[in-house]
Amino acid sequence: MEEIEERALELVRRSKDGILLSRLWGELGINSRRCTRIVRTLLDAGLVERESLVMDRVRTYRIRFVGESKSEINVSKYELLVAGDVFDPCVGCTDECKPTRCAQLNKWIRGLGAES
Ligand code: SF4
Structure with a gap:
């Protein structure tokens, strides 16, 4: 713009x-x-x-x-990274990545299901 x-x-x-x-x-x-x-x-x-x-x-x-305010956009993007009270474990993670075996990621994904 x-x-x-x-x-x-x-x-x-x-x-x-x-x-x-x-x-x-x-x-x-x-x-x-x-x-x-x-x-x-x-x-x-x-x-x-x-x-x-x-x-x-x-x-x-x-x-x-009629557009969304910047703060509303930021809140919705932020909310995409949170399951319950737990932040996406991949953000800032420096571990060797094997997503299918990652206990932190699997626990977080289960938290997504618990929200709905
Ligand atoms: S899947 Fe696990 S190891 Fe990979 S980035 Fe996410 S938290 Fe880190």
């Missing part, structure tokens, strides 16, 4: 009720055409949604954030 797209996404993300397209391009210091292209990129990535509306007889859009 380009830096300008990241800035646009951050502005949208900070606006709880969404941000008008005209305000977005104003705050980014770019023209409306470029801003529309950036919003299209964010729409295609599923990070924002847009609502069409008319203000002072002019059609515009309100852009809202």
Whole structure:
């Protein structure tokens, strides 16, 4: 993602009720055409949604954030490495690796089944 797209996404993300397209391009210091292209990129990535509306007889859009926050993404990735209270034993392991005979790994995998 380009830096300008990241800035646009951050502005949208900070606006709880969404941000008008005209305000977005104003705050980014770019023209409306470029801003529309950036919003299209964010729409295609599923990070924002847009609502069409008319203000002072002019059609515009309100852009809202719909993507996951970075902290939510990190939590879900972290959770993939934990079974119960036990962290994946392979992370940081320096033992000679024979996964089919590894007691630590087998114990951890049994813990995955116990969670559900
Ligand atoms: S399978 Fe066992 S030996 Fe191999 S990396 Fe994982 S914990 Fe270490």
